[in-house]
Amino acid sequence: MCEEADFSCAFCDPPSPAYERCFELFLAISDIRGQHFRLGTTLYRVFQDVGLVAPSVSLVQPVVVRSDTKHLVDLSLLEAVDAFIEAGLTTQEEIVLTACLFNLIRGKDAVVSQSVSSTNNTQLER
Template identity: 35%
Template sequence: MGGGEEELRSYIIKGGEEGRARLSVLARVLAPTTERLFDRFEPLKGRLAIDAGCGGGDVSFEIAERVGPHGRVVAIDLDETKLVSARQEAERRGASHVEFVKGSVIEPWPAASASFVYVRFVLTHLTEPEALLARALEAMQSGGTIVVEDIDFAGHFCDPHNDAFFRFTELYVAAAKRRGADAFIGRRLARMLDTAGFADVGSSLVQPYGRTDDVKEVTLMTLAAISDAVVASELATIKEMAELKAELHAFTARPDTTVSLPRIFQAWGRKP
């Protein structure tokens, strides 16, 4: 099985236009914490950066602003629908220094000697996430920085308690495990960077939560996006998923309810 086929097999979240819309909402929620994360590192003006598993390019454009017009961003993803939208957005912005490339993140990358590599919510979906880190190391110049963000589904919470919310998290974890993915990979990121050969590894943790429309919308959109994988894995029926969606929608529609996203671990390191 080729790298691209392997990635798609283990990916439980629906892609295409629906996936692009979900990622856009998620990017809005995470923008403040991701920007603060990038601020930790030296300026990227004029540098080459790679966004591996870029989705619709939301973070690619943030990186593009940081490298400036004399730098370059190579953004890689397998989902052509998302890439088409990203290319259209790049044209609208006049961001000619951002290149969106269809490709596997576990096969050789179309760029080398990068100063900065970013990977968000990709390792969790891979059956062999170490393969991506090996490709990153190959594509980086000595002294370059890698930054990884990924989920850890332990620690979800809501207020007040809601059975539908925790059934959603249970199904997500089970569907990921069934396909060889890891919904708890976040806690392992720092150790994985160490093992892959990166130096000066550091890490932090954030967990968005709230009563706001965007945070709640991410939860609802994620449930919808995993429904096909859950049913295909025989973890729940179509009828059960419809009932779960209705229950969770009713809960999140209440103004007095709070929900969390997963814990998000952030880890970084340097190529020696």
């Protein structure tokens, strides 16, 4: 079994520009570093391309309304500040503003989804 996230599918309802900006930054830094924060939704095809059979695939998109799990996004944002700034993606001022705006939705009943994960059960093709 293989499971991989896809940050391009995160959402917040009601919509939040701060929440969207967090994921824009995560995706941008992953592109600059050659990481794959969008791999989850293409995992099935990747496995087929390398000759693996993927007899089943499932997509999971957890959502959070009232939980400390909402902290993962802003804590991750603050953890990556130096990398974002060094890459020229943002400024310290924008990060502070984004984190403050994000805090406004954390205490409300906003529905947030942090990523999609794709699960594939695979076997080698014979």
